[in-house]
Amino acid sequence: MPASSSSASWPALHVTYHVTASNQSELDARVESLLLEQTVELPRAALRDKFVLENIVGRLVSIKTIGAEKHAVVLDFPIRATGDDPAQFLNVLFGNSSIQDHIALADFTLPSPKEWPGHENALPGPQFGTAGLRHITGIHGRALTSTALKPIGLSIDRLALLAGLFARAGIDVIKDDHGLANQSFHPFAERVRACQQAVRAANRQSGRQSIYVPNLMGTPSVVLEQLKLAQDEGVCAVMIAPMLLGLPFMAEIVANHASVPVIAHPSFGGATRIAPELLYGKLFPLYGADATIFANFGGRFSYSKETCRKLAGALTHPSEAGLLPTLPMPAGGIKYKSVADVLAFYGTEVVLLIGGGLYEAGDDPALYARAVEFVRHVAEFKD
C-alpha cells in the first residue's frame, strides 16, 4: 500500500479515479504514482521538504474493486495546491493523469465553502441557474422548449426569419447552432442584431418572453467583444463551448463579464480522441507553440515509440507550408540512465526534459553533479 505522508490536517479536494490494474502490485504502483503525479510530480524518495510532505502530497483514502481489473481509488489532495485558480484547479484534478490510459476521472468533492474561503475565485458556479432562466423566460412548472438556428451558411435574413418563426411558435430558448461563429457569410454583429430584433418583435405580439441565445466563439478578446455586443443588443443569455474556449475562460466570463445566463455547449468535449501526434505534433504548433512537451515512450505514460517518432517528426518537419519547425520536448519519467537511448531515438533536434531522473540523485551536490553529467552527455552526442 502506498504510505500516507503525515497526519497534518488540511482542507482536501476529495477525488475518485477509476484505475485499471491487473494485479495488486500493479494497482499499488499506479495508486502511488497517481498520488504523486497530481501535485509534486516527483518520486517519493526525492521528497525531502517537510512543508511539502505535510501539506502538498496527496493521500490515499480508499481503494475499492468495482469490476474486472477496475478499481475506484479515492485520494485527497490539498485544496491549497489549486491556488484558488480555475486553471490550476483542473490541473490538480486531472492534469497529467488525463494522459494516462489506465486512469479515468470519476468524481470529486470540494471542501465546504467554509473550509475553502477562496472557492469562489476558483469556481464561480452558475450566477443565474434554473431560477434565473425560468425568471427570464417566464416559464414555471413545465419543461422549457428550445431549438437551434441552423444550418451555418444561411443568409442573415433567413436566420432572423427562422428566429421569429420559432418565437411566434412559442419556443422558449432559440439558440444559435454552435457552428454559427463570425463567418463572412453571416458576421456576428449583424446576425445577432437581426435575430434578437426578430425574437423581440415576436414577443411584443405574443406577450411571451422567448429568448434568443447567440453563440460566442473565438479567442478571449473576440469573445468578450461579442459578449458586449450581444448584451448591448439586449440578449438575455449567451452560449459558449467551454471545452473549445477553455473552462478557465468560462469562469472569468461568468465572474467578471456576463450579466446574463451562460449556456454551455459540449463541443470538443471528447477531445482526447485525437491522435497524439496530431494534437501535440500539429495542433499545438499551429496554435503557436514554439516547443511542445509530450509524454515520452517508456515513461509514466503510454505512448509508443512509433507515436513519439511521428509526433517529433511533425514538430521538426511541419507538413504545413510556412510553419516554422519547432522543438519536441519528450518528458514524463525519462530515467537518467536512458538518456543515451532517448538521444539516439530523437537525435539533436530535441529538448531533453528530465525532472525526477535528476532529483533522484540525492542532496544538492549529488543533484548538481548529475545535472552536469546530463549536460555533458547531451553535449557529446552527435547524430
Next chain:
Amino acid sequence: MPASSSSASWPALHVTYHVTASNQSELDARVESLLLEQTVELPRAALRDKFVLENIVGRLVSIKTIGAEKHAVVLDFPIRATGDDPAQFLNVLFGNSSIQDHIALADFTLPSPKEWPGHENALPGPQFGTAGLRHITGIHGRALTSTALKPIGLSIDRLALLAGLFARAGIDVIKDDHGLANQSFHPFAERVRACQQAVRAANRQSGRQSIYVPNLMGTPSVVLEQLKLAQDEGVCAVMIAPMLLGLPFMAEIVANHASVPVIAHPSFGGATRIAPELLYGKLFPLYGADATIFANFGGRFSYSKETCRKLAGALTHPSEAGLLPTLPMPAGGIKYKSVADVLAFYGTEVVLLIGGGLYEAGDDPALYARAVEFVRHVAEFKD
C-alpha cells in the same frame, strides 16, 4: 455511399477520421452523419438552401479499410466554415464528433496559405520555433537539455536556489513544474523574479545562456498579467498548458501578447476520460454554466440512460454546497416523436432542445406547425 452535394470548388480543410463500423451500411450511415455533423448539423433532407448545399456541406473524398471494423475516412470541409477563427477551426475539425465514441481524429491538411488568406488569423503558428529557441539559448548542433523546478510547495528561496544550481550545471532550459501556479506559498511574481535573477546570475558567471521558463496558469486576464510580469523581468520563454487554458487563448497569446517563445505543456490533454456526468454535470456548472447542453441517450451520441440520469441529476441537484441548480439541455438527435419519452425521463426541470427533429418537418408552414405542436406537447406535460 453518401452523396457529394455539388461540384462547386472551394478551399478545403482535408480531414482524416478513423471510424469504427461493423458493416457497410453502418459505415455509410456514420460517414454521412460525420459529413453533416461538423458543419450543418442537420439531416440532409432538411437542407434546402443552394449556398449551403454548394459551399458548406462537407464532401467525402475517400474511405479505406485499415483494420478490423476500422476505416480511414477522408472528408473535405470548406475552410470558410471556420470563419478564420482559432476556436471555430477546432469546432469544425472535431467539435461534436469528438463526443462520438466511434470516431477518432487522425489527421488533417490545411488549404495552402495562398488558397486561405485568413490562415494566420485562425492559426498563428510558432513565432520563434526551433531557430528562435536555439538563438536564445545559444545552443547549436546538439540537443538541448531541460529540467523542471519542483515540487510545488518549496519555498521561493529553495526554488531559486535550484534554478541557479541547474543553470550553473549548464542545463539550457529550466522550466517551472507545470503545477507551480500562483499558490500562496510561492506567489507568481516573487517566484518568477527570484528564479529569473538566479539564472541570470549563474549565466553571468558561466557565460552561458540558460533560460528560466515560468509556467503561466490562470484565466485569460490573469495569464496576460503573468506574461507581462515575466517579460518585464526579462524571461526568455514561457510555458502554458493549452488544453487547460484553451487552444484559442494560446493563439491569441502568441499572436498579440508574447514577445518570447511559448512552450506548450500537455496537461489535461486527455481530458475526455472524465465521466460525462462529471464533466457536464459538475465541472461545467462549477465553472459557471447556467444550463448545460449534453448528448441525450438514444440520439447521435453514445451516452446511456443511466449516464443522462446522473448528469441531469447533478445539474438539477448539485452536490456542492451553495451551488445553484441549473437546467439540463439534452440534445443531439432527439426525434420529434420521442418528445414524450424524453419528457417522461427528465420531468419538467429540463430544456428540451430539438433541432433537426423540427427542421425535418419541411417548409416554413410545416416547420411552424411542428414547433407549435412541440411547445403544446411540453406545456401539457406534468410530472
